[in-house]
Amino acid sequence: xxxxxxxxxxxxxxxxxxxxxxxxxxxxxSIFLGCNKNLATYAGLESPDEIIGKSDYDLPWSKKESDFxxxxxxxxxxxxxxxxxxxxxxxxxxxxxxxxxxxKVPLFDDKNQVIGILGTYEDITSKKEMELKLIxxxxxxxxxxxxxxxxxxxxxxxxxxxxxxxxxASHDLQEPLKNIGGFVDLLDxxxxxxxxxxxxxxxxxxxxxxxxxxxxxxxxxxxSRLEESIDGLEKVDFNNIISSCLKDLEKAVKDSNTxxxxxxxxxxxxxxxxxxxxxxxxxxxxxxxxxxxxxxxIKVDFQEKDNHWLFHVMDNGIGIKDVDSxxxxxxxxxxxxxxxxxxxxxxxxxxxxxxxxxxxEIWYSSNELGGTSxxxxxxxxx
Ligand code: ADP
Numbered sequence: 133x134x135x136x137x138x139x140x141x142x143x144x145x146x147x148x149x150x151x152x153x154x155x156x157x158x159x160x161x162s163i164f165l166g167c168n169k170n171l172a173t174y175a176g177l178e179s180p181d182e183i184i185g186k187s188d189y190d191l192p193w194s195k196k197e198s199d200f201x202x203x204x205x206x207x208x209x210x211x212x213x214x215x216x217x218x219x220x221x222x223x224x225x226x227x228x229x230x231x232x233x234x235x236k237v238p239l240f241d242d243k244n245q246v247i248g249i250l251g252t253y254e255d256i257t258s259k260k261e262m263e264l265k266l267i268x269x270x271x272x273x274x275x276x277x278x279x280x281x282x283x284x285x286x287x288x289x290x291x292x293x294x295x296x297x298x299x300x301a302s303h304d305l306q307e308p309l310k311n312i313g314g315f316v317d318l319l320d321x322x323x324x325x326x327x328x329x330x331x332x333x334x335x336x337x338x339x340x341x342x343x344x345x346x347x348x349x350x351x352x353x354x355x356s357r358l359e360e361s362i363d364g365l366e367k368v369d370f371n372n373i374i375s376s377c378l379k380d381l382e383k384a385v386k387d388s389n390t391x392x393x394x395x396x397x398x399x400x401x402x403x404x405x406x407x408x409x410x411x412x413x414x415x416x417x418x419x420x421x422x423x424x425x426x427x428x429x430i431k432v433d434f435q436e437k438d439n440h441w442l443f444h445v446m447d448n449g450i451g452i453k454d455v456d457s458x459x460x461x462x463x464x465x466x467x468x469x470x471x472x473x474x475x476x477x478x479x480x481x482x483x484x485x486x487x488x489x490x491x492x493e494i495w496y497s498s499n500e501l502g503g504t505s506x507x508x509x510x511x512x513x514x
Pocket of ligand 1: 414417419422447449450453460465466467468474475476477478479480481495504
């Protein structure tokens with residue numbers, strides 16, 4: 133029998149020494165009655181037996197920490213209620229600080245009287261350090277985010293100012309430009325017979341320059357007028373939008389002998405109809421303009437998706453070889469010889485803005501007709 137008890141005690145000790153946490157038990161005066169091997173090592177003791185009879189003040193933690201441990205012991209024993217998951221730092225031998233998570237449970241005798249306390253704790257230093265690092269990082273992130281928001285706001289303000297400046301400057305430039313045009317016409321009519329060939333050539337250059345400048349100014353004006361607001365949304369039939377856009381393109385279509393194949397949804401959409409008309413106009417007009425085929429073909433088609441419409445404007449024109457696909461959507465970016473293809477390089481940047489206002493994206497690809505397809509999306513509800 134005695135042998136069995138001894139065996140049982142050894143077995144219990146084996147279990148206590150094997151669990152990967154620190155275990156101790158104390159009497160009612162917070163004097164250690166025992167501990168497992170892990171705790172003995174943690175406290176710098178040779179064996180668990182050495183802890184018997186010692187108090188926290190005899191172990192390598194500071195007085196302040198020992199005071200705290202005993203305060204918790206007392207409150208657990210006085211109340212008879214366990215305290216679980218107490219997280220606190222502990223300094224060993226005044227050197228290393230570790231974080232521990234402690235559980236303290238009161239021990240009762242047969243008469244339900246508290247006779248001591250059982251404590252377990254685990255070292256959570258690495259977890260705690262990670263947690264503190266994370267808190268630190270999220271604080272830094274918050275500050276960075278606030279700075280970013282502030283810069284964004286400033287940038288938006290600068291953008292607005294810049295656009296207002298571009299609008300005002302182009303508006304004011306129109307007047308003197310009109311004067312230049314008027315006087316060049318006068319010069320042409322009245323004094324051309326007095327000029328030699330070089331003089332007449334110079335006059336032509338001035339005229340061309342003035343026309344191009346006027347087209348640029350018009351471009352800047354229409355681009356800066358296009359504020360990114362979603363005001364003026366209305367429900368309109370797609371086919372109404374396209375038919376008024378085709379009216380404006382009638383001459384270009386006829387002169388170039390273009391074949392138009394248009395397939396659009398037979399439904400109303402919520403949009404800024406004038407701007408969507410301008411978008412189709414620019415893309416179809418480009419398809420006609422950048423086209424050397426005897427019979428230019430423009431196909432307009434669509435696909436209905438869950439939350440948006442996807443449109444395609446395809447042509448059999450000269451194609452686009454630009455490797456940077458975002459380039460041509462920038463204001464004034466043109467890829468071709470300006471003598472061959474008239475324009476001011478603003479059309480596609482306007483298209484991009486209109487599409488963004490409608491919550492969509494625009495991009496292009498080459499197509500099976502040998503030309504370019506422009507694709508864009510429009511959100512069903514903005
Ligand atoms: P613009 O038509 O006045 O030149 P855009 O902004 O509309 O200005 O177009 C920018 C450039 O993109 C054009 O100059 C042209 O080089 C290229 N581009 C646009 N559409 C097409 C197209 N359908 N086919 C080939 N090139 C195109």
